[in-house]
Amino acid sequence: MLYIVATPIGNLGDISLRALEVLKSVDLVACEDTRHTQILLSHYGIRVPTTSFFQHNRFTKAEFLLRLLKEGKSVALVSDAGTPGILDPGYNLIKEAIAQNIPLTVIPGPAAFVCALVLSGKPAHKFIFEGFLPNRAQARRNRLAKLAALDYTLVFYESCHRIHATLQDIHTVFGEKEVVCLRELTKKFEEVYRGSPQDILSSLQKQKPRGEFVVVI
Ligand code: SAM
Numbered sequence: 001m002l003y004i005v006a007t008p009i010g011n012l013g014d015i016s017l018r019a020l021e022v023l024k025s026v027d028l029v030a031c032e033d034t035r036h037t038q039i040l041l042s043h044y045g046i047r048v049p050t051t052s053f054f055q056h057n058r059f060t061k062a063e064f065l066l067r068l069l070k071e072g073k074s075v076a077l078v079s080d081a082g083t084p085g086i087l088d089p090g091y092n093l094i095k096e097a098i099a100q101n102i103p104l105t106v107i108p109g110p111a112a113f114v115c116a117l118v119l120s121g122k123p124a125h126k127f128i129f130e131g132f133l134p135n136r137a138q139a140r141r142n143r144l145a146k147l148a149a150l151d152y153t154l155v156f157y158e159s160c161h162r163i164h165a166t167l168q169d170i171h172t173v174f175g176e177k178e179v180v181c182l183r184e185l186t187k188k189f190e191e192v193y194r195g196s197p198q199d200i201l202s203s204l205q206k207q208k209p210r211g212e213f214v215v216v217i
Contacts, residue, residue, distance in 0.1 A: 028048070028050070029048055030052075051064075182214045
């Protein structure tokens with residue numbers, strides 16, 4: 001069985017009892033960064049072999065993991081944060097496991113975009129999760145302009161390096177629209193900024209932005 005196991009997005013307490021049981025019982029845990037996942041496993045006294053499964057070894061490592069699964073071994077797939085398969089190499093493994101008729105199941109838990117959506121207070125019954133916007137400025141603005149025409153709450157992931165540029169582009173495309181910018185969700189320095197893109201930019205410019213962001217429009 002391949003277990004897709006959600007893990008915390010910042011607060012080690014945010015893990016289910018079932019996730020802990022599965023992590024204790026499997027033959028191998030496939031993680032993006034083994035050192036990162038080891039912090040979680042050690043916190044809960046779980047001793048289990050781990051292997052790295054990340055962007056650059058995703059094809060060869062997926063083959064190896066699928067072979068183990070076919071031999072009857074159990075594997076837990078985790079990501080650095082949240083639910084595996086959402087913008088991480090887990091997606092490739094899940095797709096292949098389905099193609100090869102390997103039994104799989106999910107152990108649900110946190111996903112940053114769900115936490116951000118509900119905390120934003122924006123309508124959550126109809127939303128688009130866009131993941132990361134394009135890197136190039138013109139492509140980013142074009143994509144935002146397409147999304148602006150839709151009658152949905154929009155949710156984006158963003159890094160601290162690009163949050164300024166993205167908020168500038170949101171201002172260009174959406175003007176004074178109220179935006180919610182959520183930083184370091186569930187962590188000690190969790191912050192929620194509400195206001196126009198310009199309001200948020202001036203709050204953020206008081207210090208160099210750090211950490212991880214979700215933007216909701
Ligand atoms: N699998 C993850 C999930 O379930 O949400 C997402 C992985 S994606 C590669 C990483 C992005 O998620 C970050 O760049 C950030 O935008 C968002 N993210 C993850 N943890 C976060 C947190 N604690 N606070 C705010 N955003 C977070």
